[in-house]
Amino acid sequence: MSNRNSQGSKQAARERIRAERERQKKKERLRRQLVVAGAVVGVLAVAGGIGFAVLKANEPTGWEAAKEARQIAPAHTQGKDHTEILIGDPKAKETMEVFEDVRCPACAAFEQSTGSALLKDIHDGRYKVRFTMYTFIDGMQGGEGSKNALSALGAALNVSPEAFLKYKSALYSAKYHPDEREDLYAKDSELLKVAADVPELKGNKAFETAVEKGTYDRWAMDMTALFGRKGVKGTPTFMHGDKKLVMDQIPQDPRMTEAQYSQLAKANFEKMIDKEFGPAKGKNSGGDSGKSGGKGIREGEKDPTGAH
Incomplete structure (x- = not known):
């Protein structure tokens, strides 16, 4: 190579x-x-x-998320955020305000003993009632039963004012109302069980769906935000304009029966109302007491108290 x-x-x-x-x-x-x-x-x-x-x-989750959700307001409401629940004869000249919390034991005691007298005055057209529903016991005791029950009351109000009044009475009844420390109304199933005692709500699929889906949760949170309105931070409270109405105290007597307590409570309520609004003029004065509930507010009607 x-x-x-x-x-x-x-x-x-x-x-x-x-x-x-x-x-x-x-x-x-x-x-x-x-x-x-x-x-x-x-x-x-x-x-x-x-x-x-x-x-x-x-x-945010749960009720915090509800604050951010789009509000769906129940029918028969008005005012800012649709938080004015005004029930009664639109022709009634006077408006009384009632402040309640569904978990409140004192509210339940009032409803069980005296609720019928309040309803009669509404039915008779003696005055309209604006209901302001609080949920502060959820914060005091823990839980969410007040808010959940209020959302369900919104669903009942959407059906009719009569359904709202009857459902509220059922929620406060001795048959169903739990100890305030027991958050029983946080369960939709319990709220629906109570609703089965209200003819307008029993088997009402639209109502049941609204409860289960939390349709009125945002509305309930807007109602919750009214806490402290007119300086009211306890329930039940009754106001006429800016005047707080006060009932006589019932003497503490361990020998008093439930019937006696109810009789005294009802008498004290009627005394308070007579003093503020004058004596009732008759069983059916200003309205038809045979109706099952008061009329709802009319579209565009203003709250006579001028409050929000």
């Missing part, structure tokens, strides 16, 4: 080796680039996942 051929072969071999090395280098650079790119994508994906998880964790 000549020296020229030998040198040519060596040169060719070196070129092949150099070309192979370049190919390997390019391959390695590409591999590293892919690894880095994959790592960046992975980091971004993890970061995005963490960010999404943090956002989800910080999103």
